[in-house]
Amino acid sequence: MFQRPIVLFIRKTWFLGAIITLLILLIGAGSLRLNSVFSSDLKNKIIVIDPGHGGADPGAQNSGLKEKDINLDISLRLRKVLESKGCKVILTREVDKDFFLPGFVQGRMAKRAELNQRINLASKNNADLFISVHTNSFPRRNTYGMETYYHLKSATGKALAELIQEQLTRLQSDNKRKAKAGDYYLINQTKMPAVIVEVGFISNPRERKLLLSNSYRDLIAEAIGTGIDQYFKDFPLGVREIVQTVSSQEGPPSAGNDTYKLYFLNSDLESLVPEDRQICQSVWAKLNLTQKANLILGELLKGPQGVTNTRTLALKTKILSLTIQKGIATINLSKDIQDDFPGGALEEDMTIKSIVWSMTQIPGINGVRILINGEFGDTIGGHIFLDHTFSTQPLNEVN
Template identity: 70%
Template sequence: MLDRPIIVFIRKSWVLGATVALIILFLGTGSFKLTSAFSSGLKDKVIVIDPGHGGADPGAQNSGIKEKDLNLDISLRVGKVLESKGCIVILTREVDKDFFLPGFVKGRMAKRVELNSRINIAKENNADLFISVHANSFPKPNSYGMETYYHLKSSNGKALAETIHEQLSLVQPDNKRKAKAGDYYIINQTEVPAVIVEVGFISNPRERKLLLSEDYRNLVANAIGTGVEHYFEVFPMGVRENSPTVTQDIPPSASEKAYKLYFSNDNLEKLVPEDRQIDQSIWPKLDLAQKASLVMSELIQGPQSSNLIPTIAPKTKLLSITTENGLATIDFSRDIRDDFPGGALVESMTIRSIIWSLTQIPGINGVRILVNGEFGDSIGGHILLDRTFTAQLGV
């Protein structure tokens, strides 16, 4: 699937070969192995593998690489690994296709229909697990590392994400990212244990080179397959569904002297507040909508510190903000969606930065986000803007 891009964009250097060889050597001598004999615990388990994006939706793009192609390639490899272990594997797509309705690629209902089509495949086939494969991207190239996400109220999803991530960590020992809860539509709505696996950042030169290596993609696929195998070994009957405890950061209210804008740190690990001084000659005279508009305008302009990264596409325009009964409704231009760099983590950061920056203003308790006047669109295809967001919500 990626053979052609590999030839076009990279020739395997001895450095890349040595890196992959070291990974293989490490795995061969470590306490865990990424390959195993046929496991009766996996026999006839129905696993749905979802290569994220596809067709008209390329996902993240960087250096000529389209996320949709990488997702499909690795998903096909994961499928072969799981079939060799006795699973019944169903892929939501085996070619470059999407599930959009004809003529509805973008807009209010487009992504909901597309994602529901994937979810329905798991439902119709009585799947035991659902694994959605994605890749990340970020404007700053130093961010790297594989991630796994689970629904914040699913104990089984959490267990699956952790067993998969444990194996992925053997492939990438220097990765400090962890399995964590994510508020993403496809894992929220899937009725079986579901995870999103982000296989790395195509925006990071070192990780991009690895992902363009067939040997490395095989290692990633084997790691995911072995993680699934370990999940059924440790939890053959599943996990009792008690909502996992999720620690949520809640931003403080604005002080009398300053309010905070939230931007990403330079490795896309967390949101960091940046204080902006309040002009006492202006702020008290503004109504709630005007205060919200001022905060959002400065958030779009980006951070003052060179150590922080903007969370909103720079060409984005603020079309309007209204406030009523504690709810702020903010309307952005299409640029926030069309110029989005890609990746579930970046999308979560973008939405949280908007929510946290607005809900610190006394009198604003919830936020609705519109794109060019439409409610229910999506910025990056992972989170639907079809609800009211609050600071307590684990986006």
């Protein structure tokens, strides 16, 4: 009589143990399956890699080195990395070529049409991501550092850019650059999350030497690949797009009674630095708005006085005309601003900002339109199109 319950008890414990073991196994298997679902996310993805520039458009140039060649080589390496992770990769170009329409290499619409071909390729193929690879150059040799750009209003672009930048910074521990929003045509126009990766400065001796080595190019490709991998792991369902309003960035302080400011570049290309210029009261008081704007722009063209600052406009650039209507200054500059522009995307952005900041400090000027040789919608270096009014404050209407 005493035995039975004991036996039963033993049997029950065994049974319970078996069930628990089975449960643990099931849960384990389940989580394994879950993991493999996440890690295989990359497998079905279509990624368009766009090696910047090419063919008739060399991009930034420095002592015989052309941006287009580095962009292509790193893109080909990135393709290998992504294909090994199971992605479907499409390159906008696999050789040294451009996408200018036949007989349409010059002129203000040529570069836009060229970039549209790249954007259309990504749309046609329903790409999940668009990665444009570029290389930087800057007149000051000590400027260096990789950086990644996203469109200001794209939460997905921002998430992707931050993850790529994090990986790139591991290669370059002294690189303080962060992922940044940029007003670049490619990332403005693409429908899918898009970033521009600037892999470094060919104008910096140390970075240039690294960029010439195969092993360093492989490391860059792997870093970008790891960033993309991480993006799909962190956001398997995508990132909720939040349309941000343009942050109400503070504009330049108004010109005072005694001085006005000219905005130049500092050597790390991170920001614009103001240089004060004295106002000659007896002259200034007699000038109308247009004459004041002409005077300040003329001084900006002359370049900086501070030895650590760098000019933002090509030396030979001339003001062809300057008019002001309803608070918008329309500045018509000679083609030298384009022909003698040696830099990359970042310098182009800073060039435009230096004009806008220097102009909008004048009370009565709220926005700037920049024409090249009388034409609206052209571009200085092929990354930003001058087809809208630029301002430090959000403008209601931009036509």
